[in-house]
Amino acid sequence: MERLGTGIGWRPxxxxxxxxxxxxxxxxxxxxxxCPGHLPDSLRRLRERGVTVVPHGVSLGLGGADRPDAGRLTALAERAEALGSPLVTEHIAFVRAGGPLTASPHLEAGHLLPVPRTRDALDVLCENVRIAQDALPVPLAVENIAALICWPGEEMTEGQFLYDLADRTGVRLLIDVANLHTNHVNRGEDPAKALAELPLEAIAYVHVAGGFERDGVWHDSHAHPVPRPVLDILTDLASRVSPPGVLLERDENFPAPGELENELTSIRRALEAGAVERVKAELRAAGATVPGGRGNELLAAAGAGRRAAAGGVGGRLLVEAGTGSVRRGDETGAAEATRGAFGRPHQQEEVDGARQRLALAQAALLSALVAGTPVPEGFDRVRVGVQARALAAKRADVVAKVAPELPVILGDGYRTAFLGYAQTQPMTSGYRRDALTFAEHLLSTGRPGDPGARRELREWWLDRSGPAPRSRRQAHRLARATRRVLSRR
Structure with missing residues (x-):
């Protein structure tokens, strides 16, 4: 696996x-x-400097019951080629449900939702990953996600599920240590146990991010500083293997650059602490004396130990620990390893049957989350309610970003109006369509109450929903709406 080093999530x-x-x-x-044909100038300059850029997908839904959409796969491949990326990444999650497999309405979550750790879900995920691998020009790595809810009747731990996925497909893993912490708080899962079960040689890189706890629930916000427990999990991982790359994610509430740099420094220190423990463990396993010193001193001594060992096992491991490179004896990766307990081949009819069963289960859960239908048997109703509110809040936030005119036109009433709309109107397409449907919903019920705001909203909706947007008027309308809102304050 290519050495990536230390990185950060690029955001405009x-x-x-x-x-x-x-x-x-x-x-x-x-x-x-x-957009492959119009790369941001910043990304272009970074590439010209030799900085690697990795595209990270969020909408493919590899864990869903449907096969991956060919158009989405083509778009992901185009971005990898445009950026000259060594790999692309996606998530082990489902993001939509319903449709032909269930003869029910198509629903969009607008968020990454966990798949059940069952044989059916694993069979479907493995086939979906293989389809994606065949369509992409570079290797694929998939990420474990954070979850608020647990599926009833799960048959594997997260570590076992990921191990068998990598074993059966050869896919690489993007391990998010913040998500391991989230699942520890929300689902009682031990991060150390998950790390112990992972195929460490399959790790492509690692995510680190922050969040917050409220009423006993950890929210993976990507909008807060990285907490100590997440750094401790990173140290634990680094004590087991030297990850090829580690990346800091931040999506909201961006702090001053100095604060981000301090977080990167904390990440490097956590990695160093883990590397020191790994060096000590490998020395002991090789029967060698553990050198004195701490941190960089020990890693420097490790280099000297390699020269003294003249290529012995202990010395090779020490140098690898110091450089951060991953030694792999078999470049074919986990695909050639011995199959796990659930890593058996399947007939296509069996996988198709698994798709049908998974489709029904995911549609029932997603309908409860976004359409207010009864919570499926076996789920924690309180947690499902927490997840449903979180999905609605995210919809409101994202719609405000893709259609920034709406919060301006509606003023302080935007969020309340949108959350009320979301209770009865599930998302069936993307966020831009959601914004139009929201505006149409308000207008059909005679809102907003202020005639001027209602007129502005109608003009905005007509502009966006017509066959050809009347964009030459858009800036003037937004300026008028902004002046009107400010005049009311």
Whole structure:
């Protein structure tokens, strides 16, 4: 696996800061936010400097019951080629449900939702991953996600599920240590146990991010500083293997560049602490004496130990620990390893049957989350309610970003109006369509109450919903709406 080093999630809001930030070896960009024919100038300059850019997809839904959409796969491949990326990444999650497999309405979550750790889900995920691998020009790595809810009747731990996925497909893993912490708080899962069960040789890189706890639930916000428990999990992982790359994610509430640099420093220190423990463990396993010193001193001594060992096992491991490279004896990866307990081949009819069963289960859960239908048997109703509110809040936030005119036109009433709309109107397409449907919903019920705001909203809706947007008027309308809102304050 290619050595990536230390990176940060590239976002337009911090693009200038990322370009100036010292010690950044690579960046990751949300794939859906990159247009291959019109790369942002910042990404282009980073590439020209030799900084690796990895596209990170969020909408493919590899864990869903349907086969991956060919158009989405083509778009992901185009972004990988445009960015000259060594790999692309996606999530082990489902993001939509319903449709032909269930003869029910198509629903969009607008968020990454966990798949059940069952044989059916694993069979479907493995086939979906293989389809994606065949369509992509570079290797694929998939990420474990954070979850608020547990599926009833799960048959594997997260570590076993990921091990068998990598074993059966050869896919690489993007391990998010913040998500391991989230699942520890929300689902009682031991991060150390998950790390112990992972195929460490399959790790492509690692995500680190922050969140917050409220009423006993951890929210993976990507909008808060990285907490100590997440750094401790990173140290634990680094004590087992040297990850090829580690990346800091931040999506909201961007702090000053100096604070981001401090977080990167904390990440490097956590990695160093884990590397020191790994060196000590390998020395002991090789029957060698553990050198004195701590941190960089021990790693420097490890280099001397290699020269003294003249290529012995202990010396090779010490140098690998110091450089951060991963030694792999078999470049074919986990696909050639011995199959796990659930890693058996399947007939296509069996996988198709698994798709049908998974489709029904995912549609029932997603309908409860976004359409207010009864919670399926076996789920924690309180947690499902927490997840449903979180999905609605995210919809409101994202719609406000893709259609920034709406909060201006509606003023302080935007959020209340949108959350009321979301209770009865599930998302059936993307966020831009959601914004139009929201505006149409308000207008059909005679809202907003202010005639001027209602007129502005109608003009905005007509402009966006027509066959050809009347864009030459858009800036003037937004300016008028802004002046009107400010005049009311």
């Amino acid at each position: 809001e911090i693009a200038d800061a990322v370009e100036r930030m010292p010690g950044i070896d690579w960046v990751e960009a949300v794939a859906e936010n990159v």
